[in-house]
Amino acid sequence: MELTEKHITFIDNSLSLYGVESKDLKEDLLDHICTYIENQDSDDFNMLYQQALQKFGGYASFQNLQLETNHQKLAKQIITVNRLKFSLGFLVIVLSVVSLVFQMMQWPYANAWLLAAILISVLFILPAHFYANYKKSIHKYS
Amino acid sequence: MYSKELTKGTLQPIILTLINEKGRMYGYEITQEVKKMTSGKIDISEGALYPILHKLEAKKVLETEKVFIGKRVRKYYKVTKEGKKMVAVVTEEINDFIETLSLIFNPKPI
Numbered sequence: 001m002e003l004t005e006k007h008i009t010f011i012d013n014s015l016s017l018y019g020v021e022s023k024d025l026k027e028d029l030l031d032h033i034c035t036y037i038e039n040q041d042s043d044d045f046n047m048l049y050q051q052a053l054q055k056f057g058g059y060a061s062f063q064n065l066q067l068e069t070n071h072q073k074l075a076k077q078i079i080t081v082n083r084l085k086f087s088l089g090f091l092v093i094v095l096s097v098v099s100l101v102f103q104m105m106q107w108p109y110a111n112a113w114l115l116a117a118i119l120i121s122v123l124f125i126l127p128a129h130f131y132a133n134y135k136k137s138i139h140k141y142s
Numbered sequence: 143m144y145s146k147e148l149t150k151g152t153l154q155p156i157i158l159t160l161i162n163e164k165g166r167m168y169g170y171e172i173t174q175e176v177k178k179m180t181s182g183k184i185d186i187s188e189g190a191l192y193p194i195l196h197k198l199e200a201k202k203v204l205e206t207e208k209v210f211i212g213k214r215v216r217k218y219y220k221v222t223k224e225g226k227k228m229v230a231v232v233t234e235e236i237n238d239f240i241e242t243l244s245l246i247f248n249p250k251p252i
Contacts, residue, residue: 008213027208027215028169028192034214035170061189068193072200 001043003034011049019063022070029062074139081132088125092117149184154194155232156184158203158221162229166207166218169195195219203228 011033012026020026036055037048056062095117102110160175161167167175173186198204203225207218221229 005213012214024196024217025192027217028195029188030214031168031211031216032170032188035168056188065189065192069196072193072196076200 001037001040001045001048003038003045007037007045008034015062018059019066021066022073025065025069029056029065070139074135077135078132081128085125085128088120088128092120092125095120143185144183146187146190150190152236153186153190154198155236157186157191157194158198158225158229158232161204161219162221162226166220168216168218172219198225 008030012030015026015029020029033049033052033056036052037045040048040051042048053059095113099110099113099117102108102113156176157172160172164175169188169191173188173191176184176186195204199206199219202222204219205222207220209216209218
């Protein structure tokens with residue numbers, strides 16, 4: 001069967017309606033369903049569209065695919081945040097040690113190093129930690 | 143047709159090897175090619191295919207090339223240069239796995 005622009009728009013809208021938000025996932029699913037329909041002999045669009053949906057496992061499987069995509073995206077974000085936390089944590093340790101050495105040697109700016117370590121912890125590490133926890137909790141209940 | 147439980151762990155190597163051999167493939171083509179090559183014994187479900195493709199893409203094992211077909215986009219998946227190394231590792235691992243399985247299911251008489 002040859003698909004018209006109307007058919008493609010209909011499938012595209014249905015995917016949005018049933019929870020497919022990710023652009024990449026939608027492009028894949030749209031092309032998959034369209035190719036399936038185009039490769040069938042029948043001219044009954046509704047019947048072929050329903051068949052294509054059944055092959056996917058119904059509308060619920062679209063939502064599962066979207067959840068899976070969200071999960072992969074979240075995992076990537078969490079890895080990035082953890083790397084950032086690790087790098088900044090290392091920097092805080094270095095600054096603290098430098099500050100301690102400067103204090104012991106009674107060199108100037110010992111407090112400045114300590115202040116920098118505290119500022120990095122408060123302004124970057126803690127917000128990154130809470131952001132990652134917030135993202136995880138949103139995903140858990142989505 | 144083999145059960146999902148049996149094929150689950152081998153889907154990623156199958157998809158990866160197939161894309162590597164063909165150069166570039168799109169989702170529907172992968173499912174049909176696997177079905178054709180295995181005479182319908184392995185049927186990759188759409189629900190399993192795309193998470194695997196997206197995971198491999200996120201790991202930079204696969205890259206995509208978009209081609210416009212009228213009003214829609216077709217995404218062709220290709221193995222990246224880094225991904226080629228993974229294909230070699232996966233092929234070796236799966237061949238080793240097959241040999242190990244044959245030790246259990248087809249033991250040679252002593």
